[in-house]
Each structure stands twice: as structure tokens, then as C-alpha cells.
Amino acid sequence: MKKKRFNVLTNVAIGFFAMFLLLLIERVGILYKGSNESVTLLPTDNVVHMKELPREKKCLLIINKDDATSKLIYPQYVQILTDMRVGFDTIDISEVKINKWQLSGNGTNYETVVIATSDYSAIGEDILVLTDWVKEGGRLLVGVTPVRSEIFDIIGPKLGIVEMGDELSVVNDFISDEDYMLGAGKTYYVDDAYESSLVVQLDSSAAVYAHTSDNTPLVWSYKYGAGKFVVCNFSYVSKAYRGIYSSAYTLLEDVFVYPVINASTFYLDDFPSPTPAGDGEYIKRDYGMGIAQFYSAVWWPKVLALGDKHNIPYTGLIIETYEDDTGEELPTNKSTADYYYYGNMLLNKGGEVGYHGYNHQPLCGPDYVYEDDIGYKVWESYTAMYNSLDELTKFSTGVFPGTELSVYVPPSDVLSPEGRQLIGDEFPGIKTIASIYFEGPDAYSQEYEVSEDGIVETPRIVSSCIIDDYMKLAAFSELNFHFVTSHFMHPDDLLDEDRGAAIGWKQLSQNLDDYMTWIDESAPDIRHLTGSGMAGAVQRFVNVIPKTQVEDKKVIITTKGLIDDVYYLIRVPEGGLISADGGKLKKLNGTLYLLDAYEDTVTITRE
Ligand SMILES: [Zn+2]
Numbered sequence: 001m002k003k004k005r006f007n008v009l010t011n012v013a014i015g016f017f018a019m020f021l022l023l024l025i026e027r028v029g030i031l032y033k034g035s036n037e038s039v040t041l042l043p044t045d046n047v048v049h050m051k052e053l054p055r056e057k058k059c060l061l062i063i064n065k066d067d068a069t070s071k072l073i074y075p076q077y078v079q080i081l082t083d084m085r086v087g088f089d090t091i092d093i094s095e096v097k098i099n100k101w102q103l104s105g106n107g108t109n110y111e112t113v114v115i116a117t118s119d120y121s122a123i124g125e126d127i128l129v130l131t132d133w134v135k136e137g138g139r140l141l142v143g144v145t146p147v148r149s150e151i152f153d154i155i156g157p158k159l160g161i162v163e164m165g166d167e168l169s170v171v172n173d174f175i176s177d178e179d180y181m182l183g184a185g186k187t188y189y190v191d192d193a194y195e196s197s198l199v200v201q202l203d204s205s206a207a208v209y210a211h212t213s214d215n216t217p218l219v220w221s222y223k224y225g226a227g228k229f230v231v232c233n234f235s236y237v238s239k240a241y242r243g244i245y246s247s248a249y250t251l252l253e254d255v256f257v258y259p260v261i262n263a264s265t266f267y268l269d270d271f272p273s274p275t276p277a278g279d280g281e282y283i284k285r286d287y288g289m290g291i292a293q294f295y296s297a298v299w300w301p302k303v304l305a306l307g308d309k310h311n312i313p314y315t316g317l318i319i320e321t322y323e324d325d326t327g328e329e330l331p332t333n334k335s336t337a338d339y340y341y342y343g344n345m346l347l348n349k350g351g352e353v354g355y356h357g358y359n360h361q362p363l364c365g366p367d368y369v370y371e372d373d374i375g376y377k378v379w380e381s382y383t384a385m386y387n388s389l390d391e392l393t394k395f396s397t398g399v400f401p402g403t404e405l406s407v408y409v410p411p412s413d414v415l416s417p418e419g420r421q422l423i424g425d426e427f428p429g430i431k432t433i434a435s436i437y438f439e440g441p442d443a444y445s446q447e448y449e450v451s452e453d454g455i456v457e458t459p460r461i462v463s464s465c466i467i468d469d470y471m472k473l474a475a476f477s478e479l480n481f482h483f484v485t486s487h488f489m490h491p492d493d494l495l496d497e498d499r500g501a502a503i504g505w506k507q508l509s510q511n512l513d514d515y516m517t518w519i520d521e522s523a524p525d526i527r528h529l530t531g532s533g534m535a536g537a538v539q540r541f542v543n544v545i546p547k548t549q550v551e552d553k554k555v556i557i558t559t560k561g562l563i564d565d566v567y568y569l570i571r572v573p574e575g576g577l578i579s580a581d582g583g584k585l586k587k588l589n590g591t592l593y594l595l596d597a598y599e600d601t602v603t604i605t606r607e
Pocket of ligand 1: 356411490
């Protein structure tokens, strides 16, 4: 009897020892190999240019402050041209008339024009000044669906339009030609479809680059005289569709070069965090186990397997406690076993840990009023906010000694101006904030940029494992605009019906796998980076001021502000590129190339 009991105890001890050994092996990284791609986050003073535009203004952006569509599309084009580093002037046709002298006189000599209004009647007969300029060699983008008018009808044939319907047609989806955008060969569905494109019959010599599933042309180009028109017959004017407009712009020139971020990231919010006790309704239904067991036996192994399959180094964001204290005295979480277990596995897979919150209360001080009340509290004082981050950083560096934590993700993407200031002023260890790309109530919405205090803004674009049509289109758009993808999810998605709990993990993980596969197939060359790697990529992206010189047999790209290397996408609608000196060139599709430029001057040979 006694002996048997002793054996049981020995077995338990051996079991514990084996587990300890496993954890140790995990920590030193014997079992897993990490992703070998990394981009270092640089000290702030390396970044001296912030998307500075070349001095030469090569583009004229035409807007109309009296037109509602123009008001919406205008800020999108400003961001598109700025991020692609196209120097531009803006004129508002509600105030100024267009004349020849504006286009090529007065010291200016524009190469491109973008019409960012749907109302051509405001341009009046001056439209002929523009079309004549194209005939002479100018390049003009009809930047958003025009409304039919006497004036627009005059120029229709010059744009390649043979016939035009009176009504606009509903745009339900977007299909790119295989040789045009990345992620082509797939139908992207539009959210809240409405009548937004001209019904047209095009001349046979028009080159159609994108269309709807019922064959309405959405993007085409048409040669006119020595010049060229590109028409973007598309009118969804929000941030999620920028890549459609930016890609249309790239078709204007014979060779168009623009800097990109080249990064793909996956964030696991609230991970590691205290594992909820008890049962989740749908987890119990599908797996017959409690939440804690499900996380360790089902969810996490699957997430790791997907990371392996798609070569993804995850970035996990730590929550210290789910208690909702927002006072100045904050107790330290003493149970750290889960943090060691999950966090070290993540690190050993080449991943990274960052900060999310002491608890899940956003950094909003006592005077902050939530636009949308979803039950969040405010912190009692500035000191309380400070203490919460201070406690979190001490806790995290205690659990992961020797690991640099530089990424901060605001809880629920909410961060008050006061909280944002606090991070920049008091926490120099935080070098990048990964919040959200899209606007929403209380959301700390970002652009990819470096703020004045040196913090790198690295917004996330899509989230959860539902990945609806809107997100798919947004992901497609950003892949083509910034050559970037960014996704986040939470382990507790499985507890929340709004985030798909009822669908079940089997289907949700399949959706995630599908999204990762879409990235692999659409952009096999994109760099898979952690949150800090993404920030390093953004630092290099914002700092460059490129200049492109196109000649008969070659293209010369000169980069001011090159730190070590930077990536460019190059659109060549006709002909092609052969090789690069000073950079590495890769053909992505029939008209698009990726260039890794590592010299200030890169010379590319043309076909
Ligand atoms: Zn969270």
C-alpha cells in the first residue's frame, strides 16, 4: 500500500519535472525555430523626414468644395499622393477657373492631373483646356465617378466611351485584372452597395483593368493624342477603398515608382492575460471543456500551428489583470504561471510581447467623456493612469526579463489625447502604438506615420476571425496602397457572440487560415514582421524622398533619406523592367514590380 502511494508521488514528481523541463526547453528555444526576418526599430533621431514631398510639384489635384463627393474624396487623394510622395498643388474650381497657363506656365509643368469631383458642370467648357493638354501628352485621372452632364458628355468619347447609359449602375463588387492589383483573381464584395458607376460601352482600344462581376468597367485607360486618360468609375470614397484610387493613379505614367511599407503583422490582444475561470457556452457545446483547458489544449496549439504554416511571428499584448480598479493604488498580479507558459512559447516562435494594459480600462483621465458608453470607466487621476502603465511595465519586464517591450496597443483601440501624451512624455520604452486604421467612436484612429514625439503609429486594419466583406476589401486595398496587412484578434473572441463565438472555433480558425492563405498567395514576398518590426518598416518608409528619372532604356531612382533599405512598388503599364543595379527587383504580376532599394541611386534597365 505504502509503496504504491510512494509510486504515485514519484510519478507526480516526474510529471512536474517533465513539465518544468518542457518549459525550460521552450524558453531556450530548442523545440521551435523563429522567423528569420526582422527589421530593427531605430532610435527616433534616425527619422528626419516625415513623408516630405519632392520640391517639384508634378500633379495638379482639382477639387470642388461645393460638391459633396469631392469633399469626401479630397482627403483620400491628399493622403494617397502624400504617401506615394507625389508633389502636388490643389485648385478648387468653385473659386478658380482652369486655364492653360495653370497647367504649363507660371513655372509649373504638371505631368498629371487628378479630377477629384463628380460635378463637371462646375468646370464648364474649360474642360477642353484639360483635354487639349492631354492630347499634347498630359496624363489625367478621372478620380471618381462623374455625374453625367452636358459638359461631361462632350468629353466622353475622348475617354474611350462609345455609349453611356442615363442611370448609374449598382456596384456590388470589384474584380481586378490578373496583371493589375495584388490579390486579383478574386471577387471583392462592396458593403452597402449603391448606384455609383456609369454604365458605359468602351472603345475596343480601351484597356480595362478592373470591372464588376456583371462587367461594368470600373478602371480603364485610354490613349488620347500623345497623352492618356485613366478613368476610375468608382465612388466609394472612404479610407477602406484608398488602394483602388491609388492603383488607378499608378496607371497614368509610363513608369511610376512609390515607396511602400512591405510588412504583414498579426497581433494577439489580451495575450497573455489571466485566463477566465469557468465555462464558455460555445466552447462547452463544441469541446465539452472549460475555458482554461480549451485555451491550452485547443486554441493555442491551433494558433501556433497556423503561425508555423504561414510563417507568422505573432505579437502578444499583455493584460495584467481583469479587475477594473482605476484608482491610484494598484495591486500586482502574483499568479504568473500562465504568462510564463504562453509568453515564452510565443517568444520562442520568433514572436514578441508588448503592452496592452494593467487592466482593460482605456487610458482616459477623470475629465474624459466616452462618445460611446460601453461600460468603461475613467481613471481617477493622471497619477492613476501613470501608475497603471508603470505597474504594467514593471510586471511585464519582471515576467520577461531581457526582453525588450516597445509596442503598446490601447484597450479597445481607445486612447484619450491625455493618455497619448502620457505615453510620449513618461514611457520612453514605448516606441510604437498599434491602434486602428478606421475611425469609430472614441477610437484612436491612425495613419502609418511617425508622430512628432517620435512614436511610430502602426494602425491595424482588420480583426477577429469573422473577416467580413468589408474587411476583405479593406485588406485588399491596403495591400495595394501601402503593401501592408495588419490583423488582430483576441482569445476571448470565442466567448463573445459579436466576435463569432456561436460560429465555433472550427469555422473561425478556418476563416483565419483562409485570410492567411490569401496573404501568402497575393503577396508571397511580403515581410512577416512583429509589431516592432512593422514600426521599423514605417520609420524607413516615412523617411524617404524618392526621385524617378525615366529614360528610353533605363529608370534611375534616387532616394534621399535612405536609412538602410526601403521598398518601392513600380507600375509599368506597358513594356517591362529587366534588372536593377543598387537594389533587388522582383516581378509581382504583368505590370507591377517590387524593388528593395539599398543604394541611394538604383538604376533599372527597361525592356
Ligand atoms: Zn484587449
